[in-house]
Amino acid sequence: MGNYKTASEMDKLKRFEKIPTEIYKDSGEACRAVAQEIASLIRIKQTKGEIAVLGLATGSTPTRLYGELVRMHKEEGLSFRNVVTFNLDEYYPMNPDALQSYVRFMNEYLFDHIDIDKHNIHIPDGTIDIKDVSRFCFEYERKIAEVGGLDLQILGIGRTGHIGFNEPGSPKDSVTRMITLDHLTRVDAASDFFGEENVPRTAITMGVGTILKSRRIILMAWGEGKAKIIKTTVEGQITDSVPATFLQTHHNATIVLDEAASAELTRTKTPWLVGTCDWTSRLIRRGVVWLCQQVDKPILKLTDKDYAEHGMSDLITQHGPAYNINIQVFNELQHTITGWPGGKPNADDSSRPERAKPFPKRVVIFSPHPDDDVISMGGTFIRLVDQGHDVHVAYQTSGNIAVFDDDALRFADFVREYCSALGIAKEETANLYQKVLSSIVNKAPGQVDSHEVQLIKGLIRRGEAKAGCRASGISDAKAHFLDMPFYETGRVKKKPLSEEDIQIIVNLLQEIKPHQIYAAGDLSDPHGTHRVCLSAIFQALERIKAEGAKWLKDCYVWLYRGAWQEWDIDQIEMAVPISPQELLRKRRAIFKHQSQKDRPLFPGSDAREFWQRAEDRNKATAKMYDKLGLAEYEAIEAFVRYKF
Structure with a gap:
């Protein structure tokens, strides 16, 4: 692995970067490189008749790494018979069969698909009695030492700079122990537990000192959301307030990033x-x-x-x-800057981001969740409709996991009362209500909703999306609900993108044959849905291109970003000014999504409501243009063109 060039360049980098850092185009390429290093270690140990001791991490970061290791096992004969593993951490208390258990995670992503001896797997036990935790932690350390220590430790990183569950304040010499989770860590985990109130307050984790004893350490990070903490880790001062900075003291640690996670590093920015x-x-x-x-x-x-x-x-x-x-x-x-996102008719378009012809244009706005369209580009949406374009919105997922149980119960009760008032099948609707009520009341924290509850929650969001479309000026007939199968698990963890998912996108695009496509390029979405939805669009476009569709040659693809962040000014290729009146119309369209109003189920770390985040972001972009000496606007929505 490696992407440094000359020794001179490496010396210059060392003025800023205090840990060797490797940047790859994307997480897939990075994970393949890390998997090759792991495989090489395992094979070298095999030739010597020795065991390879791996420290493993959980979370979204290493999933593609584990997928590549599974592929290497199945297709290249990589054996794990000589591998001993120690996982970093586990929530406490935690049943190993629970959806959020790291035991379950490791089995689903790695252990159930390779030939590792189950006796060689070690994961902190979230079921032991509280009085036995200290003894368990001592034994965990002893077992690591007994096999000669960790040959290679894989790490992710949290927004607080934690490695494992070593939260801010963890000392450099800390060992395996129980720890109280930081508030930000619990907020970040809230989506996995269907609410922050369900996230355990404690966990068992390897210590910083335990990690630093590893002979080799690789910390991986993907996406723009990790860029700031990566800069602090790599370029900042060593401090226990950011435990990951202790890696600067290790003789053989490497940070492995995709381009997005490197965005704040000096060499990139x-x-x-x-x-x-x-x-x-x-x-x-x-x-x-x-x-x-x-x-x-x-x-x-x-x-x-x-x-x-x-x-x-x-x-x-x-x-x-x-x-x-x-x-x-x-x-x-x-x-x-253009007030005509669909192109201005009968105008010189040589210096404009969009073409004047054809006019009007057929437009497809892809919305990963049922509210991303109005939150992220509601002003442009309204402008396109007002200027006479044929605008369609494609809602890629149902968004059903982001609805509170009480809302589902309220709608089930409404159906019961409505049917009762009209004398329609009173007994059947009453039974349905009781079934929904029983399902919700008896549901354990983090348990998947019943089919009936998932359906109700999906319909709630579908109705809100239609209302948002009407507020933006288009009819229900122009709203397309794709309900992509990868999303429909009832859990935050989704299925892999499938042929069926991609074909759904292909069919819609071939039917409409748009001149413009808008898609969410907000890859820092903490739930990962935006990333998967964008991948489906890109794959669909490549397939249509390969089939020789003529309409695609005259189609522009514009990427917007959502509630989590905005494009940097130097990246923006189309900036659409939003007037005060249009900003209010956008806000009203967002308000139609009542299940996400006031307090959405998965708000992330930002306490502001989605409409506030969107308005603040749009106003900040306009202010930046103003400070650069350009025209002063109330707000601006920004887009980057994807060229395929």
Whole structure:
């Protein structure tokens, strides 16, 4: 593994990066590289007649790694007979058969699919009596030592900087023990437990000291959501408030990232501070925007001195003077702004992000959940409809797990009362209500809903989506509910994307033959649904392209981001201004999603409601354009074009 270039570049990186860090295009490529290292270790040990001792992690980060190891076992004959494993942690208390159990997780993703001896598997026990926990932890440490220590430890990282469940404040020499979970950790786990109130408050975890005794450590992180804590871990000071920073003291630790998780690292965000770089048009724009923020000036007021004092002399030498660079970037950003997201008819479109023709356009807005359309691009949605385009919305999933039990019960009661009032099958509806009531009342924390309850919750969200469409100006007939099968598990954990999922997208696109597609590029969605839904769209487009569909040659794909974050200014290719009146219309459309109002079931770590997050984000984008010296708007929705 590795993507450093020359020794000189590595020396420059060391000024910032205190742990060797490798960046891959995506998590799939990264996991294949890590899996190869693990496989190599196992095979070398096999030739010596020795055991390979692996420390394993759970959570969404290592799932593709485990999938690759399973593939290598089945297709390449990689044997795990000489492997001994120790998992990092487990919730306490926790039944091993529970949906959230790390025992169950490891069995489902790895152990049930390889030839490992079950006696060689060690996972903290979430069922032992509280008085026996200390003794269990002592024995866990003893067993690790007995097999000679960990050869290789796999880690993920939490937003608090925890490794394992070593929360902020964990000392460097800590050992396996019970620990109280940080509030942020419990918030992040809330979706797995169907509510924060169901998340255990304690866990058993290997200590930082235990981890640091490993002969080799690989910490993996994917997605924009991990970018800030990765920067702190790799470039920050060592502190027990961010336990992952202790990895800086290890002689053989490596951080493995996808491009998104590396976004805040100096070499990615401001590579000119590390050394010379290739000043592409995109990098020039990023550098100029960054410089404006550093000196608090609009673009056209930047000087040669500003560039020189902030490590950008090379840019002036290659493309200067400052005036030329400033004009270039100012014009590029100016040309991203358009009040006509579907293209302005009978206008010169040579410097506009969208084509004037054809007009009107057929448009498909893909919405991963039933409210992402109005939350993420509601203003643009309204603008497209008002300007006469044929707009369709495709809701990719039912969103049924994000509805409170009480809402489902309330709707079941409404059906019972409505039917009773009309004298319709009173006994049957009463029985249904009792069945739903019994299912909800007797459901254990984190248990999957019954089929009837899942159906009701899905219909609640479907009705809200239709109301949101009507508020945005289109009829129910233009709302398409795809109910992609990968989502329908009743759990946060979904099924793998299937042929059926992709074909559903293909069929819809072939039916409508859109000139524009809008899709969620919000890959930091903490539930992962956005990522899977986008993958399905991309795969569908590639399939349609391979089939030679002529309409696809005249189709633009625009990616929006959702409630979690926004595109950086240097990335934006289309910026749609939203007036105060349109912002209010967008808010009203979001309000139609009443089950997500006030307190959604899975709010993430942000206490604001979704409409507040969206408005604050849109206003912040507009303010940034204003501070750069461009026109001042109330709000802006931003898009990046996907070129396939």
